[in-house]
Amino acid sequence: MRKHIVAGNWKMNCTFTEADELVNGIMEQLEEKELPRETQLIVCPPLPYLEMTTDYANDSYFLVGAQNVSDQERGAYTGEVSAEMLESMEIDYCIVGHSERRQYYGETDAIVAAKVDRLLAHGLKPIVCVGEVLEEREAGRQLEVVKRQVEQGLFHLTAEQMQEVVIAYEPVWAIGTGRTATPEQAQEIHAHIRSLLAAKYGQALADEVSILYGGSCKPSNAKELFACADIDGGLIGGASLKAEDFVAIAMSF
Numbered sequence: 001m002r003k004h005i006v007a008g009n010w011k012m013n014c015t016f017t018e019a020d021e022l023v024n025g026i027m028e029q030l031e032e033k034e035l036p037r038e039t040q041l042i043v044c045p046p047l048p049y050l051e052m053t054t055d056y057a058n059d060s061y062f063l064v065g066a067q068n069v070s071d072q073e074r075g076a077y078t079g080e081v082s083a084e085m086l087e088s089m090e091i092d093y094c095i096v097g098h099s100e101r102r103q104y105y106g107e108t109d110a111i112v113a114a115k116v117d118r119l120l121a122h123g124l125k126p127i128v129c130v131g132e133v134l135e136e137r138e139a140g141r142q143l144e145v146v147k148r149q150v151e152q153g154l155f156h157l158t159a160e161q162m163q164e165v166v167i168a169y170e171p172v173w174a175i176g177t178g179r180t181a182t183p184e185q186a187q188e189i190h191a192h193i194r195s196l197l198a199a200k201y202g203q204a205l206a207d208e209v210s211i212l213y214g215g216s217c218k219p220s221n222a223k224e225l226f227a228c229a230d231i232d233g234g235l236i237g238g239a240s241l242k243a244e245d246f247v248a249i250a251m252s253f
């Protein structure tokens with residue numbers, strides 16, 4: 001059975017002290033509530049807090065992810081952070097192709113593909129984000145857009161590599177807007193992504209890939225989203241900044 005995953009994407013939020021409090025809050029919540037064993041919790045803090053977060057993670061029940069990685073291997077790329085560095089810090093996951101990176105930092109499908117390669121080469125699991133913008137949905141192009149992103153970002157991988165990948169469907173119009181996709185809208189795209197994977201890699205592999213939903217997911221709507229057949233968890237932005245909400249979402253399976 002594929003894994004249930006709830007990943008918190010803190011984005012560019014929190015001072016060091018706030019980050020420390022948030023991680024401690026998550027640990028307290030996890031001590032109070034018993035998270036189902038098949039649910040994997042992942043915390044993705046800003047890069048400067050990765051070490052602090054992994055130190056805590058070692059004593060608790062969550063894994064740590066980065067929010068971004070360089071598409072280059074090593075060398076003169078000022079300000080960049082490589083997959084090799086993340087590997088050396090024992091980071092498990094890394095978000096790639098988030099719509100904010102695509103929108104504000106020119107991250108193309110080709111760059112996403114290169115980042116995925118770097119991560120896999122260093123033993124990290126990429127959480128690859130796909131999703132249409134509002135105009136694309138209004139034009140009825142959501143299936144086509146997501147297909148392009150999945151094909152160009154991932155379909156150069158071998159079946160073995162594909163097994164290490166997590167996909168997150170995040171309709172851009174639902175991110176940080178309070179406007180969540182309905183379970184029907186989300187399920188349609190998740191099933192579409194799984195059918196693309198099945199056509200390329202076979203049904204058995206497609207059934208093993210966790211596909212997360214992201215976009216204004218919160219404790220009040222997580223249950224109905226996670227109840228959908230092809231939704232295997234969530235990539236949580238705003239609500240991951242509150243320990244109680246984040247863990248409540250993870251308890252929503």
Ligand code: PGA
Binds near residue numbers: 009170214216217238
């Ligand atoms: P949100 O963000 O939960 O604040 O909508 C989700 C994301 O961007 O990963």
